[in-house]
Amino acid sequence: MGVLKHYRELLPVTEKTPDVNLEEGSTPLIYLPRVSKRLGDGVKLYGKFEGCNPSGSFKDRGMVLAVAKALEEGKRAVICASTGNTSASAAAYAASQGISCFVLLPAGKVALGKLAQALMYGAKVIAVKGNFDRALELAREGAEKTGCAMVNSVNPYRLIGQRSGAWEICDVLGKAPDWHAIPVGNAGNISAYWAGYNEYKKLGKISSLPRMMGFQAEGAAPLVFNKPCPNPETIATAIRIGNPVSAHLARAAVSESGGEFNSVTDEQILEAQRILAAEGGVFAEPASCAPLAGLLKLKRAGKLPDGITITMVLTGNGLKDPDTAMSQVGKPIEINDTLEDLMQVLGE
Numbered sequence: 001m002g003v004l005k006h007y008r009e010l011l012p013v014t015e016k017t018p019d020v021n022l023e024e025g026s027t028p029l030i031y032l033p034r035v036s037k038r039l040g041d042g043v044k045l046y047g048k049f050e051g052c053n054p055s056g057s058f059k060d061r062g063m064v065l066a067v068a069k070a071l072e073e074g075k076r077a078v079i080c081a082s083t084g085n086t087s088a089s090a091a092a093y094a095a096s097q098g099i100s101c102f103v104l105l106p107a108g109k110v111a112l113g114k115l116a117q118a119l120m121y122g123a124k125v126i127a128v129k130g131n132f133d134r135a136l137e138l139a140r141e142g143a144e145k146t147g148c149a150m151v152n153s154v155n156p157y158r159l160i161g162q163r164s165g166a167w168e169i170c171d172v173l174g175k176a177p178d179w180h181a182i183p184v185g186n187a188g189n190i191s192a193y194w195a196g197y198n199e200y201k202k203l204g205k206i207s208s209l210p211r212m213m214g215f216q217a218e219g220a221a222p223l224v225f226n227k228p229c230p231n232p233e234t235i236a237t238a239i240r241i242g243n244p245v246s247a248h249l250a251r252a253a254v255s256e257s258g259g260e261f262n263s264v265t266d267e268q269i270l271e272a273q274r275i276l277a278a279e280g281g282v283f284a285e286p287a288s289c290a291p292l293a294g295l296l297k298l299k300r301a302g303k304l305p306d307g308i309t310i311t312m313v314l315t316g317n318g319l320k321d322p323d324t325a326m327s328q329v330g331k332p333i334e335i336n337d338t339l340e341d342l343m344q345v346l347g348e
């Protein structure tokens, strides 16, 4: 039914708010028995598969509200800087409402699927010769000069809409998880989930709160190393961010919940992506696999307790970044169109 309808009473939605809806949210919370076994006795690992959202990432949860509120305020254009998924999402909602969308992307650093999406949805796509952090500064200045609605996660409605992910997890599990594992880029989503869990606790819908476990790529880990990272580098382009806008909120979430920030290498991310696909049946993009990489790392270090329930946010769909996936796996086995050739492969 879409996030605005589903959680209407928890969102700043009034009679004046346009009914924007691409049937986002209500994504599957998938129990992963084979992957759970790797993490220890009695560990229950669930993946919240945000790749099932209409534009293929969790960004839709907040974008639907940001675009609805922009329309309510009479705006007819939106602008954002993006590592890819924000632009895909903004472009989709702008298209559905017939308004303009401008997206600023770091040139050459956006996964192919995401670029294809923004262009197909009809956004004006601007490739900035600079990194994401610089593109974000430019987008902010552009928004100020033109009056376009800025729909990056500095837009407060984005983070409010993204709380719905936490609410859905609790609605399905009937409780909060013990650990909540999540990739951290611009640090909005971890902050939104923490706010969402807290709101549910206040409403008496859950009795405990999870430890918030945030994971960053080693080459773009400002929250782990506690200082901005001027030249972020990682294969996980969605979290290739050196100066997170919501760093203060994310730090609060981690310290209030007794959680941690940890870093993982690109190799560990790619290994986790293969494990998730080959042992979980779920194909998520590289950034989404940083949490699993981190959980496996904590397990190896003896820092993952047995018997706990963990939810991890699989933030985006693996199909968005086919290039990275194909660079990691073998080629198909080619045969002549004869049964003999086929039997040779099947008999192996």
Ligand SMILES: *Cc1c(COP(=O)(O)O)cnc(C)c1O
Residues within 6 Å of the ligand: 057, 058, 059, 085, 086, 153, 183, 184, 185, 186, 187, 188, 189, 190, 238, 239, 285, 287, 288, 315, 316, 317
């Ligand atoms: C945006 C994004 C992230 C990072 O989320 P933040 O709110 O910026 O921390 C992680 N994974 C994917 C797939 C994303 O699109």
